[in-house]
Amino acid sequence: EVQLVESGGGLVQPGGSLRLSCSASGFTFSSYPMHWVRQTPGKGLEYVSAISRNGGTTYYADSVKGRFTISRDNSQNTVYVQMSSLRPEDTAVYYCVKDQSIHDLTYLMDVWGQGTTVTVSS
Amino acid sequence: DIQMTQSPSSLSASVGDRVTLTCRASQSISNNLNWYQQKPGKAPKLLIYVASSLQNGVPSRFSGSGYGTDFTLSISSLQPEDFATYYCQQSYSTPPTFGQGTKLQIK
Numbered sequence: 001e002v003q004l005v006e007s008g009g010g011l012v013q014p015g016g017s018l019r020l021s022c023s024a025s026g027f028t029f030s031s032y033p034m035h036w037v038r039q040t041p042g043k044g045l046e047y048v049s050a051i052s053r054n055g056g057t058t059y060y061a062d063s064v065k066g067r068f069t070i071s072r073d074n075s076q077n078t079v080y081v082q083m084s085s086l087r088p089e090d091t092a093v094y095y096c097v098k099d100q101s102i103h104d105l106t107y108l109m110d111v112w113g114q115g116t117t118v119t120v121s122s
Numbered sequence: 123d124i125q126m127t128q129s130p131s132s133l134s135a136s137v138g139d140r141v142t143l144t145c146r147a148s149q150s151i152s153n154n155l156n157w158y159q160q161k162p163g164k165a166p167k168l169l170i171y172v173a174s175s176l177q178n179g180v181p182s183r184f185s186g187s188g189y190g191t192d193f194t195l196s197i198s199s200l201q202p203e204d205f206a207t208y209y210c211q212q213s214y215s216t217p218p219t220f221g222q223g224t225k226l227q228i229k
Contacts, residue, residue, distance in 0.1 A: 044209075044220060044221075044222050044223060045166070045209060045211070045220040045223075046220070047217045047218045047219065047220075059216060059217075061217050062217075095165055095166075100168075100171065106213060107213040107216065107218040108154075108156055108171055108172070108213045109156075109168065109211075109218075110168045110171070110177065111168075112165035112166055112167070113165060114164075114165055115165055
C-alpha cells in the first residue's frame with residue numbers, strides 16, 4: 001500500500017523555523033517527484049513546493065519563496081520542507097503529496113499524506 | 123496565476139440523485155484538470171485526472187468532462203459516502219491552483 005506519513009508540525013513563534021518530514025512507503029520513492037500542499041479554512045488548498053525525483057529541480061510558490069526549502073533523501077524514502085521566517089499566515093495543515101507521473105514533474109498529485117498541523121503564533 | 127472557480131459553493135442532494143459540479147478556469151488549461159474528494163478531517167483523494175480519466179479504485183458513478191476553460195464532475199447516483207467537499211485543480215501551469223470547493227450535503 002502506498003503511504004505517506006508527515007511529521008514535524010507544531011506550534012512555533014512568528015519568525016521561527018520548523019522542519020517537516022514525510023516518510024514514504026509502498027512505492028519506488030526515488031522514481032517520483034514529490035510535493036507539499038497546505039490547507040487553511042480561509043484560503044483553502046494552496047500549493048507550496050515541488051521537488052523532482054533526483055532533487056535537481058525544485059519549485060516554490062511565491063508566498064514561500066526564499067523562506068522554505070524542499071529537499072529529499074532517496075536513501076531514506078523521505079522528503080522534507082525546511083520552513084524559516086514563519087508568519088501567522090503560514091498556519092495550516094501541510095500535506096505531503098506524490099506526483100502521479102513516474103520521472104517528470106506534472107503537478108498531478110495522486111496520493112496524499114494525512115497532514116501535519118503547523119501553527120504560527122506568539 | 124490561473125484562477126479556478128467552482129460552482130455551486132454548496133449543494134444539497136439526496137441519495138440516488140445525479141449531480142453535476144462545475145469548475146471554470148480563468149484561461150484555457152487544455153485537459154489538465156483534476157478532481158479531488160475530501161471528507162472532514164481527511165486528506166484529499168484523487169478521483170478524476172486529465173479531465174475525464176477515472177483514478178484506479180474510484181467507482182464508475184463518477185465521471186468528468188470538459189476542455190479548455192469549462193469542466194464538470196458528475197456523480198450518477200449519489201451514495202451516502204459521496205457527501206464530501208470536491209475540489210478541482212489545474213496542472214497546466216505553475217503554480218498549480220485549486221478551486222475553492224463545492225460542499226455536497228445531504229438534503
